[in-house]
Amino acid sequence: MNNKPYDPELLYVECExxxxxxxxxxxxxxxxxxxxGIDAGELDEKCMLVSDGxxxxxxxxxxxxxxxxxxxxxxxxxxxAQRPPVN
Ligand SMILES: [Zn+2]
Numbered sequence: 001m002n003n004k005p006y007d008p009e010l011l012y013v014e015c016e017x018x019x020x021x022x023x024x025x026x027x028x029x030x031x032x033x034x035x036x037g038i039d040a041g042e043l044d045e046k047c048m049l050v051s052d053g054x055x056x057x058x059x060x061x062x063x064x065x066x067x068x069x070x071x072x073x074x075x076x077x078x079x080x081a082q083r084p085p086v087n
Contacts, residue, residue, distance in 0.1 A: 008033050008040045011047060013066075015054035022054045036066055046071045 008029045013022040024032070029049070033040050052065040 005041060006044045006047075008043055010045070011043065011049050013049040013051055015057060016050045017053050018057040020054060020056055022049075022051050032066055038068055043068065 009026065011029055013024060013029070014020070015022050030040065032049075033043075047068050047070050049066050050069050052067075053061060054064065055061075058064075
C-alpha cells in the first residue's frame with residue numbers, strides 16, 4: 001500500500017452548475033474538506049471536488065455544497081466522474 005498522503009490543495013474543483021473550474025484560495029480546500037467532514041487521508045489524485053455552484057454563476061452566494069467524486073477512465077480514455085453512493 002502506498003500511504004503517501006495526498007495534498008488536498010492539489011484537488012481539481014469544478015462547478016457542477018456551469019462546469020467551470022473553481023479557484024479557491026490556498027488553504028480553502030483543506031478547510032472546506034474538514035468542514036464537510038471529508039477525510040483528506042482518503043483522497044488521491046483520482047479524486048476531484050464538485051461544487052454546487054460557484055461565485056461566477058451564483059453571484060451573491062458565498063457558500064456552496066461540495067462533494068468528492070472519484071474519476072474513472074473508461075476504455076475510450078475519457079474521464080468520467082463517478083459519484084459515491086449517498087447514505
Ligand atoms: Zn458555476
